[in-house]
Amino acid sequence: MKSLSSFPRRIYVTEPTPLQPAPRLSRLLGGPQIYIKRDDLLPGAGGGNKTRKLEFSIGDALAQGADTLITSGAIQSNHCRLTLSWARVEGLECHLVLLEPVPGAFDPEAGGNNFLYQLLGADSLRIVSGRGQAAPAMEQLARECRARGRNPYLIPVGGSNAVGATGYAACALELIAQLRQQDLQVDHLVVPSGSAGTQAGLLAGLWGAGSSLPVTGVNVSRGREPQERSVYELALQTVSRLGVESPLPRESVDCNGDYVGPGYALPTPEMMEAVGLVARSEGILLDPVYTGKAMAGTIDLIRKGVFRKGQKVVFIHTGGSPALYVHMDAFRRRFPPPPASDSAGKKR
């Protein structure tokens, strides 16, 4: 495998994210020992996985002399928030193409990431409906930027191409080193799987480093077949970019589609349970769209005995907590407020 220093890269991750045991959660579930890799604590406004991808995507953009970033994501996109956050650090213009799940779903006054686009000063938002619309809308924006004399660089949805996925190959190397330092032998990794770059990059990095650690992706939007196809395709491209000679075996791609529920970003009772359980046992905030569903999957796989007592499982916490505040009403109904009183004991 090539040295990662041979690729254009900006250094945003200055130290490994913690790999920490979750003893109370593990005890409550009565299964394997769970460890959490805290990529939610990565730098960049609000934290989360995209910072690793953006080290390489923005590194590539700057190597090409870009002065403007254009990217795309869902209306509540962590990827758009973090691209914008690093664009501010780099002094780049940043334009966002936001995909509405249904026409009219975009609410300029929504909270969560949507509010943060405003606070971080996005240069423009373009709202489109339908997945096929993102790429043409980004191209159109690029033409408009060029007409103004700018040099735009396009980052695909979720930063999920071989350039971005290289960031998660870097994470795989970081994790392998951490496991060695902590003298930990783990049996399984679990990661949320959306636009595929995180899982594909991890698989490519592990394969390139000669590790056979199994990875389960828990899908957030699609069923097993289409998700495995896109993860495998991107993992192969990433393996090739990394200069690894032997092709990644197809069997190493495992994407579980059982926990998507009614659809992308739509809450499930199991997600709500998982978010509450992790918050209350470990003081860690998951998110409703990605890590909440991935943890719901992990819990179910423990209950079904797929992950067993005596094993060690690493859960990659990819971030996303700003989206909690978009679903506050549902969480409040599920987790009623604690009793409150004034200093005289009068109920408030």
Ligand SMILES: Cc1ncc(COP(=O)(O)O)c(C=O)c1O
């Ligand atoms: C918080 C969070 N976790 C996980 C993912 C999934 O990563 P990927 O899109 O690389 O599959 C995303 C993607 O947007 C995310 O924002």
